Amino acid sequence: MVPLACYLQLILTAVFFSFFICLFKSNKNGLPRNWPFLGMSPMFILINLRRLPDKIAELLERNEGTFLLKGPWFSDVDMLVTSDPANVHYVTTKNFWNYPKGPESKQLFDFLGNTLFNMDFDEWTSVRKITNSYLKHQQFHRFVNEVIVDNVNKGLIPVLEHVAAQGLVVDLQDLFKRYTYDAAWKITTGYSPNSLSIDFPEVPFINAIDDACEASFNRHLLPGSLWRLKRWLQLGTEKKLSAARKTLHDVAAKYLLMKTEELKKAGEKQFKEDDAETFDALRYCMLNIRELVETTFPAEEVVRDNIISLTFAAYDTSAPTLSWLFWLLSENPHVEAKIKEELHNNFSKKWQLSSKEELRKLVYLHAALCETLRLHPPVPFQHRTPVQPDILPSGHHVNSKVRIIMSGYAIGRMTSVWGDDCLEFRPERWIDEKGTLKYETPAKFFIFNAGPRTCLGKEVALTMLKAAAATIVYNYDIQVAETRLATPKSSIILQMKNGMRVRLKRNA
Numbered sequence: 001m002v003p004l005a006c007y008l009q010l011i012l013t014a015v016f017f018s019f020f021i022c023l024f025k026s027n028k029n030g031l032p033r034n035w036p037f038l039g040m041s042p043m044f045i046l047i048n049l050r051r052l053p054d055k056i057a058e059l060l061e062r063n064e065g066t067f068l069l070k071g072p073w074f075s076d077v078d079m080l081v082t083s084d085p086a087n088v089h090y091v092t093t094k095n096f097w098n099y100p101k102g103p104e105s106k107q108l109f110d111f112l113g114n115t116l117f118n119m120d121f122d123e124w125t126s127v128r129k130i131t132n133s134y135l136k137h138q139q140f141h142r143f144v145n146e147v148i149v150d151n152v153n154k155g156l157i158p159v160l161e162h163v164a165a166q167g168l169v170v171d172l173q174d175l176f177k178r179y180t181y182d183a184a185w186k187i188t189t190g191y192s193p194n195s196l197s198i199d200f201p202e203v204p205f206i207n208a209i210d211d212a213c214e215a216s217f218n219r220h221l222l223p224g225s226l227w228r229l230k231r232w233l234q235l236g237t238e239k240k241l242s243a244a245r246k247t248l249h250d251v252a253a254k255y256l257l258m259k260t261e262e263l264k265k266a267g268e269k270q271f272k273e274d275d276a277e278t279f280d281a282l283r284y285c286m287l288n289i290r291e292l293v294e295t296t297f298p299a300e301e302v303v304r305d306n307i308i309s310l311t312f313a314a315y316d317t318s319a320p321t322l323s324w325l326f327w328l329l330s331e332n333p334h335v336e337a338k339i340k341e342e343l344h345n346n347f348s349k350k351w352q353l354s355s356k357e358e359l360r361k362l363v364y365l366h367a368a369l370c371e372t373l374r375l376h377p378p379v380p381f382q383h384r385t386p387v388q389p390d391i392l393p394s395g396h397h398v399n400s401k402v403r404i405i406m407s408g409y410a411i412g413r414m415t416s417v418w419g420d421d422c423l424e425f426r427p428e429r430w431i432d433e434k435g436t437l438k439y440e441t442p443a444k445f446f447i448f449n450a451g452p453r454t455c456l457g458k459e460v461a462l463t464m465l466k467a468a469a470a471t472i473v474y475n476y477d478i479q480v481a482e483t484r485l486a487t488p489k490s491s492i493i494l495q496m497k498n499g500m501r502v503r504l505k506r507n508a
């Protein structure tokens with residue numbers, strides 16, 4: 001005879017699991033249920049962590065591009081997630097000043113310090129003004145041309161030749177990180193770290209950025225009180241973030257000292273209009289520090305943080321894009337064949353990059369990069385917090401306790417925005433009947449931000465992408481060494497979790 005206690009145990013177990021299933025069951029629109037005290041289902045993020053961008057995109061597709069997720073009662077923050085271009089345009093452009101990033105964003109991304117990325121209002125206006133003046137300077141474009149050409153011909157090609165000649169398997173994503181890091185650091189500081197070499201040296205800055213991006217992503221998944229507790233106790237990713245921040249500051253401080261000594265030696269010859277080698281961002285910031293700093297922050301701190309931020313913006317967005325491009329080309333060989341055809345139609349058999357201007361001829365390659373960015377935006381989510389209560393074009397009411405999450409990843413995969421073939425890799429959608437590139441509004445192609453915060457380095461980033469892609473496609477055949485599915489890493493940057501291991505073969 002089975003004891004009564006056993007029956008009770010079985011009944012309690014059944015009741016518990018029934019409650020568990022109901023608790024985490026989605027509603028009819030596929031959204032996690034918003035429960036009292038708990039807010040949205042706590043298991044929603046954990047279950048979908050490995051495919052969170054895709055899950056969010058699916059839910060937005062089913063909910064007309066916008067839905068609200070209630071936060072736990074102790075977080076005092078709800079999240080309104082949207083992929084509606086009308087909402088994006090309204091928040092980023094039409095009513096821009098009511099939607100700053102806010103103090104919470106600055107805490108989530110504190111490893112970027114006092115920079116354009118984190119600033120709002122007058123501080124943001126002041127720093128952006130001088131950054132814009134630098135990027136639009138005639139001398140800057142000469143300098144960038146030299147940096148990109150040298151980085152391809154003296155950095156990228158020798159490593160590719162070595163890898164191909166030795167028949168080595170190389171992580172293409174790691175190689176692209178080094179390529180973009182060297183170029184970004186050279187543009188930013190005037191010095192190249194030479195991380196792109198055949199011995200593939202350890203690069204503390206790259207490792208620190210990766211750790212910081214992972215930690216920042218984890219902060220987004222937790223109420224502020226919890227991740228701050230983790231920070232105080234120095235647990236998990238928060239401990240890694242503290243170490244990463246120190247590394248970033250140490251590396252930047254080293255180059256800041258080098259530039260200070262360089263300027264002391266230069267004296268009055270600080271700038272020569274005919275010498276592009278002197279026009280790096282660090283030098284420009286240091287010579288214009290009084291205009292740059294109209295804040296309560298120490299001048300050296302602002303310069304240091306902006307050097308890190310500028311490098312991060314160029315490096316950590318370009319490298320993933322190149323990786324996803326070559327992954328998509330491996331899945332769509334007919335697209336790679338068209339890029340090769342365009343290259344051979346425009347350049348001689350022994351072509352080598354000599355100027356960034358010649359890359360303007362490559363319309364189809366540009367379209368393929370736009371298509372890659374549409375499907376795999378390097379920054380999949382952005383958020384803003386309203387200052388005053390407002391009503392979005394979608395009809396949703398928001399206030400200062402609602403964090404608006406704009407999903408560029410989902411926008412690129414919405415049938416209502418891009419059509420029924422939105423999941424297909426089709427560069428032709430970017431080319432009109434005349435064979436020229438089509439323009440899409442920033443709210444629809446939400447890759448380089450929109451409105452006043454539109455990325456100032458957009459053209460430089462596209463040039464770096466085209467320079468590397470054209471060089472590799474023209475000169476080498478890429479064979480993917482591992483056929484497992486490419487999945488995103490848990491990071492604020494959409495990079496591949498396991499990299500992309502390939503073999504290269506020199507074209508005949």
